Amino acid sequence: MATTEQFRALFDPRGVVVAGASTHPGKFGFVALHNILANGYEGRVFATNRDAAPVLGIETVPSLDDIPAGEADLLFVCTPAVTNLDVLRSAAERGIRAAFLASAGYGEAGEEGRRAQDELVALAEELGILIVGPNGQGLVSTPSSLCAQIVAPYPPAGRIGVASQSGNFVSSFMNYACATGVGISRAVSAGNAAMVGVTDFLAFYAEDAETDVALAYVEGITDGRRFFRELSDVAERMPVVLVKGGATSGGARAAASHTGSLASDDRVFDGMCRQAGAIRARSIEEAYEVAASFATQPTPRGNRVAVVSTAGGWGVVTADAIAGTDLELLALPDDLITALDAELPPRWSRNNPIDMAGGETKDTIPAVLAIVARHPDVDAIVLLGMGIQSNQGRMEHDGPFFPEWGLDRIAAFHDRQDHRYTTLAAELSEELGKPLLVATELAVTFPDNAAVRGTVEAGRLCYPSSNRAVNALARLWERTQWQARRHG
Amino acid sequence: MPTASPISGSITLSEADSKALLGRFGVPLAGERLADDPDAAVVAADELGYPVVAKLNGERIAHKTERGLVRLNLADADAVRTAATDLLGAATAADGQVQVLVAPMLRGNRELIAGLSKDPQFGMTVMVGIGGIFAEALADVAIRLVPIERVDAEEMIDELRTQALLGPFRGEPAVDRTQLADVLLGLSRAAVATPELVSADLNPLIVVDGLPIAVDALVEVQA
Numbered sequence: 001m002a003t004t005e006q007f008r009a010l011f012d013p014r015g016v017v018v019a020g021a022s023t024h025p026g027k028f029g030f031v032a033l034h035n036i037l038a039n040g041y042e043g044r045v046f047a048t049n050r051d052a053a054p055v056l057g058i059e060t061v062p063s064l065d066d067i068p069a070g071e072a073d074l075l076f077v078c079t080p081a082v083t084n085l086d087v088l089r090s091a092a093e094r095g096i097r098a099a100f101l102a103s104a105g106y107g108e109a110g111e112e113g114r115r116a117q118d119e120l121v122a123l124a125e126e127l128g129i130l131i132v133g134p135n136g137q138g139l140v141s142t143p144s145s146l147c148a149q150i151v152a153p154y155p156p157a158g159r160i161g162v163a164s165q166s167g168n169f170v171s172s173f174m175n176y177a178c179a180t181g182v183g184i185s186r187a188v189s190a191g192n193a194a195m196v197g198v199t200d201f202l203a204f205y206a207e208d209a210e211t212d213v214a215l216a217y218v219e220g221i222t223d224g225r226r227f228f229r230e231l232s233d234v235a236e237r238m239p240v241v242l243v244k245g246g247a248t249s250g251g252a253r254a255a256a257s258h259t260g261s262l263a264s265d266d267r268v269f270d271g272m273c274r275q276a277g278a279i280r281a282r283s284i285e286e287a288y289e290v291a292a293s294f295a296t297q298p299t300p301r302g303n304r305v306a307v308v309s310t311a312g313g314w315g316v317v318t319a320d321a322i323a324g325t326d327l328e329l330l331a332l333p334d335d336l337i338t339a340l341d342a343e344l345p346p347r348w349s350r351n352n353p354i355d356m357a358g359g360e361t362k363d364t365i366p367a368v369l370a371i372v373a374r375h376p377d378v379d380a381i382v383l384l385g386m387g388i389q390s391n392q393g394r395m396e397h398d399g400p401f402f403p404e405w406g407l408d409r410i411a412a413f414h415d416r417q418d419h420r421y422t423t424l425a426a427e428l429s430e431e432l433g434k435p436l437l438v439a440t441e442l443a444v445t446f447p448d449n450a451a452v453r454g455t456v457e458a459g460r461l462c463y464p465s466s467n468r469a470v471n472a473l474a475r476l477w478e479r480t481q482w483q484a485r486r487h488g
Numbered sequence: 489m490p491t492a493s494p495i496s497g498s499i500t501l502s503e504a505d506s507k508a509l510l511g512r513f514g515v516p517l518a519g520e521r522l523a524d525d526p527d528a529a530v531v532a533a534d535e536l537g538y539p540v541v542a543k544l545n546g547e548r549i550a551h552k553t554e555r556g557l558v559r560l561n562l563a564d565a566d567a568v569r570t571a572a573t574d575l576l577g578a579a580t581a582a583d584g585q586v587q588v589l590v591a592p593m594l595r596g597n598r599e600l601i602a603g604l605s606k607d608p609q610f611g612m613t614v615m616v617g618i619g620g621i622f623a624e625a626l627a628d629v630a631i632r633l634v635p636i637e638r639v640d641a642e643e644m645i646d647e648l649r650t651q652a653l654l655g656p657f658r659g660e661p662a663v664d665r666t667q668l669a670d671v672l673l674g675l676s677r678a679a680v681a682t683p684e685l686v687s688a689d690l691n692p693l694i695v696v697d698g699l700p701i702a703v704d705a706l707v708e709v710q711a
Contacts, residue, residue: 224607224611225610225611228610257603257687257689257706258601258603258624258689258691259602259603259615259687259691260603260605261624262601262617262624262627262629263605263607263613265607267629268607268613268631268633270631271630271631271632271644272631272632272633274632274643274647275632275633275636275640485639
């Protein structure tokens with residue numbers, strides 16, 4: 001059983017050794033060292049190379065025995081499987097407590113590989129070293145500016161802890177983090193999970209002061225009951241978002257009972273997640289968005305949603321999306337309607353979705369947003385139609401008439417306004433402890449739009465559509481309910 | 489010899505024994521009698537009150553409906569006598585020891601299904617779903633790992649997609665969710681207390697005046 005101290009050695013090491021650093025830029029042993037050096041890691045970096053050839057400006061040594069003791073906590077292993085038992089023994093003598101093995105040739109490689117893997121684990125346990133992998137992509141830890149992995153990217157810092165049975169999906173989640181700005185605290189690919197698997201990392205994240213939400217991808221589960229217990233334990237303490245690959249691969253089951261034939265793998269897994277209190281996402285992008293929502297939005301205290309829009313159609317579709325969830329489109333109370341009457345032109349919707357009908361002054365949107373957000377009946381807000389004016393400003397800026405005809409002033413004005421609106425949205429959300437989700441396709445079509453930037457700079461996810469915002473909010477509410485039913 | 493089953497080394501209990509096992513854990517059952525011959529079946533029906541259902545009962549009889557071994561809505565003694573004679577006559581040597589099970593004919597527009605099954609990865613699970621002839625086509629079910637708590641049972645019921653079937657329906661009151669949760673908790677307790685249990689079906693659970701009542705049960709145990 002891995003200790004918290006070992007996980008700290010893995011994620012926040014004082015120094016790192018790359019075993020098997022290579023001068024060939026196509027080799028893992030080069031890429032791993034490159035990525036550690038290129039992303040701001042501040043601890044000491046050592047590397048071994050059979051010929052002691054310098055790599056990327058690092059003087060390498062032929063053996064781990066040549067590395068000063070007590071300077072490094074983490075070993076990143078790119079050496080061939082046959083040499084790794086010796087590598088581990090030397091590492092333990094140098095005071096290293098954790099090793100990530102990118103090396104292949106273990107459990108994934110037939111009977112002989114499985115034997116080698118068992119030997120590796122037995123030795124690691126004897127030496128008190130945590131083994132992660134083998135056959136994994138690596139790990140990332142933004143609090144330590146550590147990018148110890150054999151692939152890009154390095155994500156922005158944030159509060160999401162990722163653990164995955166597939167390294168590819170660690171990359172996918174981190175690519176989403178790069179694209180949206182909602183960052184990652186720790187990320188790790190479990191590889192063959194010889195010693196520790198996904199739930200072990202989740203258990204560490206539940207204790208980790210740097211992590212607020214766990215995000216996991218799983219495929220095969222060897223011990224279902226143990227998985228359930230560990231998942232329950234983590235979900236009790238922290239939101240867990242989970243995607244399962246291969247959930248539908250199990251065919252219809254031969255069973256004597258109707259119950260047995262209805263209890264498909266997928267439905268059992270689904271029920272297990274609900275019972276454990278984990279949020280099961282249906283796709284990688286949903287998983288990321290829901291995790292990003294847990295990481296950046298306050299917990300909803302109720303399910304009554306106000307939809308605030310600068311124009312009609314978006315609000316209507318959003319109301320439809322809400323109708324398909326456990327969320328409720330709040331029927332506007334009279335005092336809220338009266339308060340909004342004072343701010344909006346007579347043609348406003350006087351209904352939820354709150355369609356501001358365009359005719360606003362420069363302070364209308366902030367005023368309306370504050371009134372709605374502060375109303376005690378409103379539990380959450382979905383804000384739509386931000387960034388339209390600054391998108392027009394972009395066209396004017398890029399067009400043939402700029403900056404004449406006052407286009408420079410108007411474009412700058414719209415940028416300021418849109419940025420102000422979404423900045424205020426985040427501030428209100430923070431102050432009031434209510435989810436306030438900004439949704440616009442500009443998040444993907446023109447991510448440098450001022451409204452999008454206002455949201456992203458506030459550390460929030462700018463949802464690419466209102467349906468996706470509503471779904472994320474519904475999943476936050478799902479957890480609130482799960483907790484309320486169990487802990488009152 | 490016991491009925492062959494996909495899970496090797498398991499046998500199915502007769503309907504009467506299945507009900508006796510699950511009934512001990514609070515699963516609601518229609519009152520019923522076992523009769524060895526047509527005369528005894530008529531006596532049982534007289535005691536229960538008409539109309540009644542008659543079924544062939546035996547350890548090796550698993551899929552009665554498919555074999556035409558269920559007679560519904562028997563209105564009087566003559567009908568019971570005829571049905572019991574037919575059923576006993578339909579038994580084959582392979583069915584082994586058989587009897588006629590006589591039960592009150594329960595009426596309800598809605599059928600649910602509940603049960604237990606052993607998942608190869610997660611072990612024993614409990615299920616509730618929409619029953620009746622569309623049960624497998626709709627596959628509107630909720631599953632949890634045994635044991636469950638009341639909150640889990642309640643969430644399972646809430647999770648079913650066809651909530652309209654659980655509310656007031658065609659002149660019948662809403663399904664009593666507490667009672668339905670009790671059924672699931674009873675199944676869960678039965679599984680915990682009976683390690684040799686492999687699967688259980690309550691199919692259907694007929695909703696009578698809002699109360700779920702199991703009119704058929706099939707329990708599979710390790711031999």
